[in-house]
Amino acid sequence: MFEQNGDRAYGVWIQRFMAPVCERIVQEGFIVKSGFNLKNSVERWGPPEERERCAWYVVNDKEGLPLCTLVLQVYHSHAAFHIPRPPRLFTLEATDRQDIIQALSQASVRVRWDLPQQRLPDAPSNREGIAHRWEYAADVTVRDCLAPGRDASLSNWYLDESFSLWGRHGWELVNIINVDSGIVAFFKRPSSA
Numbered sequence: 001m002f003e004q005n006g007d008r009a010y011g012v013w014i015q016r017f018m019a020p021v022c023e024r025i026v027q028e029g030f031i032v033k034s035g036f037n038l039k040n041s042v043e044r045w046g047p048p049e050e051r052e053r054c055a056w057y058v059v060n061d062k063e064g065l066p067l068c069t070l071v072l073q074v075y076h077s078h079a080a081f082h083i084p085r086p087p088r089l090f091t092l093e094a095t096d097r098q099d100i101i102q103a104l105s106q107a108s109v110r111v112r113w114d115l116p117q118q119r120l121p122d123a124p125s126n127r128e129g130i131a132h133r134w135e136y137a138a139d140v141t142v143r144d145c146l147a148p149g150r151d152a153s154l155s156n157w158y159l160d161e162s163f164s165l166w167g168r169h170g171w172e173l174v175n176i177i178n179v180d181s182g183i184v185a186f187f188k189r190p191s192s193a
Contacts, residue, residue, distance in 0.1 A: 002081035010076050011036045014055055017087060018072060022057065025070070031060040032070070040097075042104055045141050045162065047187070048078040049169040050085075054104050058095050066095035073110060086118050105141075107158035108149030133191040137171065143182035 002009040015036040022034035034057075041055035057070045069092040075085040092109070094100045103109050145158035163173060163185075171187040 007076075007078065009081055010053070010074070011038065013083075014041075014053075014072060014074060018055075018057070021070075021072075021089070025059060029062055030067070031062070031064060032057050042101060045110075045139070045144070046075065047137065047139075047166045047169045047171055049082075050075050050165045051078055052110070054110065056092070056100050056104075068093060069095050069100055071100075071104070082122075084122070088112075105144050106147050106149075107141075107145040107162070108147070108155075111158055111161050113155075113157050113161070134188045135191040136174075137166075137187045139166070139185040139187070140182060142176065142185045146183070 001012065015034075018036065019034055022032050025032045036055060040057070041053055043051060043053035045052040053074050053076065055072045055074070057072075059067050059070055061067055071090050071092060073088040073090065074083065075087075076083055092100060092103050094103050139162070142159070142162070145162050146154070148154055149158075166173070166187050170189040172189060174186045174188050176183060176185045
């Protein structure tokens with residue numbers, strides 16, 4: 001499906017992954033919409049080979065009042081169908097769309113320094129040999145890593161985590177610039193094309 005439809009394959013994967021999770025929540029007497037709704041997700045972190053998407057599901061009580069939000073964090077590749085890390089579920093107190101997006105925009109909410117790094121086997125790569133061209137990419141989420149954490153402290157660990165994902169896939173940091181909407185990091189690497 002990935003070869004024919006690209007990233008839509010991950011939407012199907014998320015839908016299948018979340019079906020039994022949502023079913024169990026409903027069995028416990030709560031209300032939650034299953035499936036995958038692109039509007040209830042955000043993807044803006046990491047290199048193309050290890051892109052992070054967070055999809056959310058608002059959990060309501062029997063009367064339909066929102067209780068919390070369940071978030072599925074999925075790392076995936078845009079180069080091939082590959083999930084480089086195990087998915088992770090966590091909850092947020094926020095239940096309003098804007099509040100959820102605001103919470104997820106803080107690296108301290110999504111990135112867990114206290115959990116061991118888990119990696120699945122790497123996807124096959126066609127990046128062999130020496131290249132004579134460069135490919136470029138940008139990360140507009142650097143500011144997320146510079147916001148104080150839940151405990152109001154600043155930590156360079158979030159930047160280390162973000163930049164290490166890029167380096168792991170051969171991307172080299174070229175420049176960082178400050179713009180009105182945030183901070184943009186520019187990367188390059190030799191192209192195999």
